[in-house]
Amino acid sequence: MSQNTVMDPPPGIAPPAASPGLQQRLREVDGAKTRRSLLLIAPLLIFVVVCFLFPIVSILSKSVENPEFHDNLPQTSAALAEWSGSALPDEALYATLGKELIAARERGQIATVAKRLSYENSSFRRLITTAPRLIPASGTGVKPAMIAGQPAWGELSTWQTLKRVSSPVTSYYLLSVFDRKIDAASGDIQALPADQALYVNVLLRTLWMATVVTLLCVGIGYPLAYWLAKQPANRANLLMILVLLPFWTSLIVRTASWIVLLQSGGLINRALLGMGIIDHPLTLVFNRIGVFISMTHILLPFIVLPLYAVMKGISPSYVRAAISLGAHPFLAFWRVYVPQTYAGIAAGALLVFMMAIGYYVTPALLGGPNDQMVSYFVAFFTNSTMNWGMAAALGSQLLIIVLLLYIVYVRVTRTSAEAAAH
Numbered sequence: 001m002s003q004n005t006v007m008d009p010p011p012g013i014a015p016p017a018a019s020p021g022l023q024q025r026l027r028e029v030d031g032a033k034t035r036r037s038l039l040l041i042a043p044l045l046i047f048v049v050v051c052f053l054f055p056i057v058s059i060l061s062k063s064v065e066n067p068e069f070h071d072n073l074p075q076t077s078a079a080l081a082e083w084s085g086s087a088l089p090d091e092a093l094y095a096t097l098g099k100e101l102i103a104a105r106e107r108g109q110i111a112t113v114a115k116r117l118s119y120e121n122s123s124f125r126r127l128i129t130t131a132p133r134l135i136p137a138s139g140t141g142v143k144p145a146m147i148a149g150q151p152a153w154g155e156l157s158t159w160q161t162l163k164r165v166s167s168p169v170t171s172y173y174l175l176s177v178f179d180r181k182i183d184a185a186s187g188d189i190q191a192l193p194a195d196q197a198l199y200v201n202v203l204l205r206t207l208w209m210a211t212v213v214t215l216l217c218v219g220i221g222y223p224l225a226y227w228l229a230k231q232p233a234n235r236a237n238l239l240m241i242l243v244l245l246p247f248w249t250s251l252i253v254r255t256a257s258w259i260v261l262l263q264s265g266g267l268i269n270r271a272l273l274g275m276g277i278i279d280h281p282l283t284l285v286f287n288r289i290g291v292f293i294s295m296t297h298i299l300l301p302f303i304v305l306p307l308y309a310v311m312k313g314i315s316p317s318y319v320r321a322a323i324s325l326g327a328h329p330f331l332a333f334w335r336v337y338v339p340q341t342y343a344g345i346a347a348g349a350l351l352v353f354m355m356a357i358g359y360y361v362t363p364a365l366l367g368g369p370n371d372q373m374v375s376y377f378v379a380f381f382t383n384s385t386m387n388w389g390m391a392a393a394l395g396s397q398l399l400i401i402v403l404l405l406y407i408v409y410v411r412v413t414r415t416s417a418e419a420a421a422h
Contacts, residue, residue, distance in 0.1 A: 303348030310344030
């Protein structure tokens with residue numbers, strides 16, 4: 001036996017431990033590899049944090065920020081924080097509020113305070129804007145003067161609302177997007193009246209429309225991807241270019257094209273009239289039908305691509321083997337082929353659904369008033385009313401839904417992988 005041959009230790013005897021010096025060198029080598037890996041991914045990590053995570057966190061934080069009252073009336077906010085809330089404030093708090101409202105009017109900030117308070121109750125706008133005129137010039141007797149000029153200043157619920165709004169953080173926006181509010185008298189969370197409730201219905205409508213579009217994309221995209229996967233390589237590549245061709249056109253252009261096609265005098269109605277299928281033009285635009293058609297067309301490639309990638313990796317011998325063993329061709333396809341495409345269906349459907357719930361341009365151009373989704377109201381609060389709190393709270397709804405869907409997808413795929421391994 002060669003002298004260089006390394007003999008395994010006899011059974012029951014542990015191998016000799018590495019020397020401390022060798023272990024230290026191994027740790028140094030592993031640490032160097034880790035540092036090099038971190039340096040390689042550092043630019044990408046910095047880019048993601050600065051350009052993706054930080055803007056999202058800063059926007060979502062606005063859903064709980066409440067600076068309008070707290071920043072413009074700091075002394076009143078501090079006094080309200082110490083006020084018990086069980087009885088009307090004393091003269092000093094009334095005087096502090098009056099003095100700061102006069103100062104806010106001189107700075108041009110009283111409208112900001114009034115606007116924030118009007119979210120709680122529309123009557124607060126007039127209450128705040130007229131309050132400086134009620135303050136006596138002497139600065140004394142402010143409490144009776146304000147109550148005499150506006151009886152609401154003598155109501156405990158008014159001051160309880162001010163105390164709640166004076167906090168630098170608020171739950172108002174997050175409650176509002178779920179059609180809830182805090183009762184001024186009791187402080188309990190309660191549902192809005194039916195004639196004021198809006199955003200839960202909008203959220204349910206968004207989820208429903210995204211679900212319908214996803215099912216349409218799966219129903220159309222699956223046979224298309226299957227047909228593409230069965231084509232020769234050269235022909236399949238050419239057809240895939242046609243599938244990807246819409247990506248080379250602007251989203252607004254594609255949506256506007258559907259308006260031209262679907263309108264009463266458009267190509268589709270004219271063709272149906274010419275073939276005698278219909279007697280009068282169909283209403284296919286500025287309603288939900290037009291939104292479904294356009295969104296399905298736009299999002300279809302996002303499910304065809306993952307399905308095609310999965311189907312190209314499935315060997316046709318599996319289905320042929322099932323048929324040769326006596327299975328009906330359809331049963332062999334359904335029991336053997338389709339389960340192997342579940343990963344592609346899940347990935348494509350999840351991608352389509354997440355993109356569909358955030359669509360804005362297509363429903364805005366092709367839909368009616370009852371076809372607008374959550375993104376429409378995000379744009380409305382951002383561009384029209386400049387209410388960043390409501391816009392951020394509505395955006396938080398969509399973000400939470402996307403995160404929950406991603407968690408479900410990860411768990412389902414992990415469970416499927418474990419089942420396949422066993």
